[in-house]
Amino acid sequence: MAGAPRRRSAGDRRAQLVAIGLELLPTTPVQELTIDEVARRAGISRSLLFHYFASKRDYYTAVTRAAADVLREHLAPRPGLPADEQAAGMLDRYVGWVETYRDAHLAFVRGAAAGDPWVAEVYEETREALVEVTLTALDVPDDTRRRQLLRAWFAFTEDLVSQWVREPSMARAELVELLRGLLTRLLDD
Amino acid sequence: MAGAPRRRSAGDRRAQLVAIGLELLPTTPVQELTIDEVARRAGISRSLLFHYFASKRDYYTAVTRAAADVLREHLAPRPGLPADEQAAGMLDRYVGWVETYRDAHLAFVRGAAAGDPWVAEVYEETREALVEVTLTALDVPDDTRRRQLLRAWFAFTEDLVSQWVREPSMARAELVELLRGLLTRLLDD
DNA sequence: TAGCTTGCTGACCGTTGCTCAGCAAGCCGA
DNA sequence: TCGGCTTGCTGAGCAACGGTCAGCAAGCTA
Structure with a gap:
């Protein structure tokens, strides 16, 4: 855990964030999923999430699309x-x-x-x-x-x-x- | 309009607020309906809405129930x-x-x-x-x-x-x- | 070492849901 | 008319949220 790399490649980070969303989706209604919580779980700042996803909507859409694909x-x-x-x-x-x-x-x-x-x-x-x-x-x-x-x-x-x-x-x-x-x-x- | 009574009975006010919610419902997704907007339309302060409905959820439920009844x-x-x-x-x-x-x-x-x-x-x-x-x-x-x-x-x-x-x-x-x-x-x- | 790219952060802003102390309108008994 | 009660109603203020921005620093290359 402590040894996890602090810096990830853009693709890795994006995938990680979507994966966290997918994990949360079953227990949390889509719109109660806060950016704060996702960022906390990923161990990053909120700002970084906004670096990868233009908005909360954008992030939700990505997560939902991933779920639909599965x-x-x-x-x-x-x-x-x-x-x-x-x-x-x-x-x-x-x-x-x-x-x-x-x-x-x-x-x-x-x-x-x-x-x-x-x-x-x-x-x-x-x-x-x-x-x-x-x-x-x-x-x-x-x-x-x-x-x-x-x-x-x-x-x-x-x-x-x-x-x-x-x-x-x-x-x-x-x-x-x-x-x-x-x-x-x-x-x- | 200007002559409207400033103080309403509790029942009147409650009914008015629910009615405003019903009006807004068709054009606005339930959860994008903000308390501010409703209060503005009713010509009252946000605080008063919270006097009649314990929370935003409570208000939404009342509005939804009214719609369902119709x-x-x-x-x-x-x-x-x-x-x-x-x-x-x-x-x-x-x-x-x-x-x-x-x-x-x-x-x-x-x-x-x-x-x-x-x-x-x-x-x-x-x-x-x-x-x-x-x-x-x-x-x-x-x-x-x-x-x-x-x-x-x-x-x-x-x-x-x-x-x-x-x-x-x-x-x-x-x-x-x-x-x-x-x-x-x-x-x- | 300098210099570049780029993953990443902290401080800050406006809005929203919600609280609370308290004002004031309207009805009462005196 | 006055005091006092109930109760409809407000403004200031708080915490949490979505979103922005300037800039730090890790890691590569020359």
Whole structure:
């Protein structure tokens, strides 16, 4: 600890600060995360943080984007699998994710969604990307109606899984199957 | 204007402050609403606001609750109608509501959802109440599984309608019918 | 050694949430 | 009319926060 280098390269320091934000995110609503606290944890002055991030918003956006990237990577379809198995696989990974992180996940999703417009924007981007990736993974036609339904289905899934984790009202397999069935019914029309 | 009474009764003043908050809510994310601004609009000192509301949180909660009450009242089932017409009526009113308020509604819903735990709590209460009222209005059995599905359906509806208002991807009637059909399918099981 | 780049800090500023002692408006009994 | 009570209301002031800025100093090179 005491032997840690006092001076880091710009890239290292930036990464460290974002990492600290990611650590704090599960326990702290995004906007209650103070610059003071982050700087204290990093063992640096507030001023240095402002050297790397133009503003608090800028820092939050970076942290939120990093969190979103982790989730996206986790949910990404596994190449090589047939289209009809992708949905089940992604759903399974999603439920597993929420099971693992519970409140942390909710805090992230909801916290990102509202809070402030700039963070909401990152969240929006992520959703859009997930819709994109799912549409191609499931190999269904791409039109506005389907996109909207898919997005709404994500909202449904997000909400249902959050509730289910807290109070399982059906078997896990049943939950996944229900969501998968709903998805195909909505998209096949 | 100049003739307005300088001293109001406690109840009047409280109501006035909440009303100002409600006015500001559509254009301002909940937490960007500063005490200074509210006090300025009310023509009083900041200190007085803290006399009526123990803290900023307390004030926000009161405002959010007031907003939620307006929405709840608007969506409430019309007594006397048969159960199977209630869903269509409530959905119609909901879509109309979102059509009218658009971003304001989104700002409220999302803004309330995240932001801060205490406001989220009010939002949670409101959702719970809507689930309750809908279950009885539709006259379906009340169990955990149905409650969770209904809540998730609300999330779906909220999201889909928000998107649809921005970019109508189907006829209005079709939208309402899709939502109503999904609801009955989910609850009848 | 001098000189450069650059990671880094301390002191400072305006704003915001919040406190507190106390003023004063309006109603009372005398 | 006067004193006294309640209570709506204010101004000064504090601590914490986001953000700025001049300048120190670590580490490389010549």
